[in-house]
Each structure stands twice: as structure tokens, then as C-alpha cells.
Amino acid sequence: MDTKRALTNKIALVTGAGRGIGRAIAGRLAEDGAVVGVHYGHSEAAAVEVVAGIRRNGGRAFPVGAELGVAGDAAAVFEAFDAGVREEGVADDAGSLDILVNNAGVSGSGPVGEAVPEVFDRMIAVNAKAPFFLVQSALPRMRDGGRIVNVSSLASRRAFPESVGYAMSKGALDSMTLCLAKELGGRGITVNAVGPGFIETDMNARRRTTPQACAALAARSVFGRIGKPSDVADVVAFLVSDDARWITGQCIDVSGGTDL
Template sequence: MLALAGKTALVTGAGRGIGRGIAERLAADGALVAVHYARNDAAARETVGAIRESGGRCFALRAELGVPGDVEELYGALDAGLAEQGAGRGLDIIVNNAAVSSSARIGSVEADTFDRIMAVNAKSPLLVIQEGLNRLRDGGRIVNVSSAVSRRALPETLVYAMSKAAVDTLTLTLAKELGARGITVNAVAPGFVATDMNARRRSTPQGEKALAALSVFNRIGRPADVADVVAFLVSDDARWITGQYVDVSGGSML
């Protein structure tokens, strides 16, 4: 019996990177996975194809986050996709992974950049959960993807770190708010992972080596390193864990 058989999961930002890893793992564990993406149709098709080739169940849905009407578009597409799959509107798992980033120290932060990052990384998870609670079954699971930089000083990612700190507070507060329904709310905090978001930092052998050296294991993280922890948190084995910030940085900057 697969751990998530009969469950339905929504994973935002699942077309590539960590989100794709999470979507693939949850599908492998038996969940019907809604693969959300914003713009990259080709990447989303690859993710869906990979899941289906492995025997998993999924469908893609497109919605730009951080803009007016984003949540309505997201859930409209979700409901349509679930109907096509012969499933009801109910959800068991919400994973807020979608995020954008930018490199800027305090002296070069621009207001538009701040607003965009906060809209996608902090506001959208709140609104996705707010609307999702109408569909999330009692005993459900919410996992928010935070970042190790919310608790470590990395001046060049100031605004991104601020947005992820907001996710940490959202997680802690909702864990208490939703406990009466048996819903757990946790955050996972990756360090540097081999994804497109970190491509610039990994563009040279020296950069790759420097990032690897941050971890006690002397390597850069992989999407599966994060996805496996998320799979645990959404399983019944993690029923007594809520409100937690789970560091999945490979012991970075200890």
C-alpha cells in the first residue's frame, strides 16, 4: 500500500527544480498531483511526462502567482483538472513551493523588486492556503518551502530572505490555528540546491566548489534531498509534527 494512495496534492512551482522533485516523489507515493507552473509550458510537460512514465497520476495547471486574480485562476484550473481526472474538489496536501529570487544588498534594493518577491513568496502562500482551506480535508497537510537564508545572514539575498522569514511565521501561526482540524503545517528550509535558481552561482567550477563547501557533506543539495523530507511530513508518520522549521540544507553554515 503506497503511503499517499487516495490522496490529492497541490504543489506550486512544480514544473522544475525542487517543486518537480516534490511532485515526482508524492506521485511515486501514490498521490494524484496537481503540477502547478507559471510560464514554462515545456518544463511542466516534462514533469508530467516523467511522472506518468513512472506510473504516477498527475496533471498540469498554469497560473501566474503574485498578480491580481492569481488565486482564483489557480483554483479554477485546479478544479477543472480534478474534474478531468474524475476526482472531487477536495485536497489532502498543499505544498507552497513557488518562489522568485533576486540578488541585491540593502543599497541596491528596488521597490518593484521587493514588491514582486513579497507578492510571490509571502503573499501567495497565504492566499493559496486561505482559499485551499475550503478544499483541504481535516487531517490534511501543508508544507511551505522556506530557505536556510531566513535564519542565516546572506546580505546579497536580503529581500528573498525576508520573504522566507515571512513564510516561517505563516507556518508557525497556522499550525496553531489549524490544529483543531488535525491539519499539520510545517516548513522545510533548503540550502543551495542544484536548480535553475542557483545556476548563476554554479556557473563556474569555483562557484560550484564554494557552494558545495557550505555543507558538511561537501556537495550541493539535490531536489530529491528536499522532496524526501516533504514526503515524510505529508505522510501519516508525521502526524505528531506541526509548526516546525525543518532544516534540509545538508548542515550548511553550521
Template sequence: MGVLTGKTALVTGGSRGIGRGIARKLAREGARVAIHYGHSEEAARETVELIRLDGGQAFETRAELGVPGDVTELYAGLDAGFARQGWGPEFDILVNNAGVSGSARIDEVTPELYEQIFAVNTRSLVFLVQQGLKRMRDGGRIINISSAATRIAFPESVVYAMSKGAVNTFTLALAKELGGRGITVNAVEPGFVETEMNAARRAAPEHAAELASWSAFDRLGQPSDIADVVAFLASDAGRWVTGQCIDASGGSKL
């Protein structure tokens, strides 16, 4: 039996990249996983199928984040999915992985870019948690996917880095707030991970090598590198860790 057997998890942005890696890892550890996606139904269904081929349980649910009614739509779909699966209305693990990025230096930032990034990365996150706490069992886990851009100066994506700094502050406050319910709250900070999000940045071999050189291990991260950290925090082994922002960047820019 896996260390998460009997647990139910919601992974936002779980259809591909880091989110897919996290969803598959949690399922391998025995959790039943609801996979939220915003746009690609095909990718979400592929992730569900991969989990089922591994012997796990999963379903997908759609909601575009950062628009009016997003959290209401997400939880309506989640509740309907739980009912179809016969899983019950509550869950134990919330992984806030969904997010958007945007490359822009300070002189390039537009109000539209700012609003989009903060709408998805912070506003939706706050209300996802607020509503999720009504469904989360005591002793649950909230894991926010932040970024090493909060530790390393990253002026070419200044608004994205700001939004992730807000996520870290939110993590700290929530950990204090929810300790009485036995709920741990932590953030995981990846560096460059080999996903579709940064495919254009590493299209040329020399650019990929430059990104890999940020890490002390001289390689790009893989989704599994992040998923393993998340699985630890989600398990009972992580019960005494809360309010932490855990760097999982492979020692980038030490």
C-alpha cells in the same frame, strides 16, 4: 502501495527543480498530483509525463503568481483539472513551493524588487492557503518551502531572506490555527540545491565548489534531498510534527 495512496496533492511551482522533485516523489508514494506552473508549459508537461512514466497520476495547471487574480485563476484551473481527471473537488496535501528570488544588498533594493518578491513569496501564499483550506480535507498537510537564508545571514539577498522569514512566521501561526482540524503545517528550509535557479552562481567550477563547501557534506543539495523530507511530512509518519521549520540544508554553515 505507497504511503500516500488515496491522497491528492497540489504542488505549486512544480514544473522543475525542487518542485519537480517533490511532485515526482509524492506521486511515487501513491498521491495524485496537480502540478502548478507559472510560465513554462513545456516543463510542466514534461514533469507530468515523467510521473506518468513512473506509473503515477498527474496533470498541470497554469497561473502566474504575484499578479491580480492569481489565486482565483489557480483554483479555477485546479477545479477544472480535478473534474477532468475525475478526482473529486478536495485535496489532502498543499506544497507551497513556488517562489522567486532576487540578489540585492540593502543599497541595491528597489521598490519593484521588493514588491515582486513579497507578492509571490508571501501575499500569494497567504491567499493560496486561505482558499485552499476550503478544499482541504481534515487531517491534511500544508508544507511551505522556506530557506536556510532565515537561519544564515545572507545580506546579498536581503529581501528574499525577509520574505522567507515571513513564511516561517506564517507556518507557526497556521499550525496553531489548524490543529483542531488535524491539519499539520510545517516549513522545509533548503540550502543551495542544484537547480536552474542558481545555475549562473555555480557556472564556474570554483564557484560551484564554494557553494558545496557550505554543507557539512561538501556537496550541493539535490531536489530529491528536499523531496524526501516533504514526503515524510506529507505522510502519516509526520502526523505529530507541526509548526516546525525543518532545516534541510545539509548542515550548511553549522
């Protein structure tokens, strides 16, 4: 398959796409031909920069601003998304969405002894509740044969007591992936998750403050390095392509063989 044309005429929404893994996913999907809604919660400047970069490279994208983890978040996301789709002139009667990537997330809950309800609630609201209701709002817009990819974490399948609330929220996302895959199969919609390990993003920058810390993280992968956002984005691009039409209900490990 010519990946440069694999997603031509497809419309995608990537949450948390202003930085890190989301930014890489948005760029890759646009490179493959999709029109991409670049969602952001707070950093409009970052999202606008991503959109500008995609356009400079010949792709099509538009910003989608709405905070997640608050009342009415899904409705706000799709109000902005629908407006962007109309401005791009790509909507039609068959639907206005082909690909939803639930990437946005928050971390930092700490071990159980340090947990506080406010942080735990925020973790669940952004990492689990928001994706659930985003899917609910996406489905009436999504064409049959669509794709949903949830960005989970290696923490949902390995003991990660240093951030138990985060691990729990990603475990919920994995369960949602499995249930939705069965429910939506009749429409030809695939639902999968990817589980990154340690990736060079702002989210885990505090774990990479010294050369020794970086080396320790790199050593946990069989490849002896920390992952890059593009390592995850390339797998997501495969999962949303027609080449992955026979894959659903799966959580693909994209950790570089961490802790094997």
C-alpha cells in the same frame, strides 16, 4: 510504511512544479500514490513534461497553469486545479485536496543598497502573499488531517545580506507556518516548512558558473556537496505522510548542515 502506497487516494497541489525542487516534490508525491496537480506560472512545456514523466512511471498528475504574484492569482490557481481534479475523476463530497506544497518562489533582490521597490514587491508577492492566499483558498477544499508544507530557505535563519528582500520574504513564510499550525490544529491539519540550503536548481545557477564557485558552495555543507532537489523532496514526502502526524509548526533544516 510502504512509501509506494503512503499517499494512495490523496490529492496534492505543488506550486512551481515545472522544475527544480518543485519538480522533484511532484514526482516523489506521485511515486508515493498521490494524484498531483503540477502548477506552473509560465513554462507550460516544462509542466507538461513533468506530468508526462509521472504518468509514464505509473502515477497520476495533471498541469495547473496560473501566474503567481498578480491580482487574482489564488482564484486562478484553484480554478485550474479544480478543473484538473474533475478531469481526473478523483473529486468527492468530502473535499478535493489533501496536500498543499507552497514551493514556487523568486529570488535575486540583492543587498539593501541595490534594492528597488519593483523587485522587492515582486519578491513579497510571490514568496509570501501568494502562499498566504493559496492557503486561504485551499482550506475550504482541504480534508481534515490535511498537510501544508511551505518551502522556505536557510536564508530566513542565517544572515544573507546579498539577497535581503528574498530572506525577508522567506521569514514571512516561516511566521505564517507557525501561526497556521496553531490555527489549523483543531482540524488535524499539519503546517510545516522546509529550509533548503544550496540546491542544484536554475534559481541559483548563477552561483555555480565555475568549478571554483561550485566547490565553495559544496564546502559550506558538512557533507561536502551541493544539495539535490531529491534531498528536499524526500523530506517533504515524510512531512505529508501519516508518519509525520505529530509534527507541526516546524521549519525543518534541509541544508546538509550548511554553515554549522
